[in-house]
Amino acid sequence: MEIDFSIYTETKVNFFNTEPCNIAVIFCNPEDPTDFIIADKNLSGYGNRIVLDKCDAFLDVNHYPDLPKQLEELGLAKPVLDPNGNPITLKSGFVTYPLFKFNEEKLKELDPKGFAEYDAQYLDSLQKAIDDLNIDDLDI
Secondary structure (H helix, E strand, O other): OOOOOOOOOEEEEEEEOOOOOEEEEEEEOOOOOOOEEEOEEOOOOOOOOOOOOOOEEEEOOOOOOOHHHHHHHHOOEEEOEOOOOOEOEEEEOOEEEEEEEEOHHHHHHHOHHHHHHHHHHHHHHHHHHHHHOOHHHOOO
């Protein structure tokens, strides 16, 4: 399904309450507050011990298979690649979700307040995750 950005004209930035928190990018229909699309999936809460970089997210290609192409065309996000240049993905159930990095500057323009809240929460939750890390538990 291709997202009709002539309807979903507002972009909001929020976050999933994980450690560290993951970004949530939401495309909203200003005519109907109950009509919105969450672009990404929070895969950290399913037993995955995933720490994503700031502005990184797994895109919801299960519901919106054209989303990666659309976000790239709009300059809102691009795929995250491994050192060999291959896209990073995560399989959950029957779906393989691509990891994308959202364009921080564009998100700041689209939702300055929401991005500032995400940014502060990301830094706080990242520090908490580091503080909670027990070096004795690591097999080094």
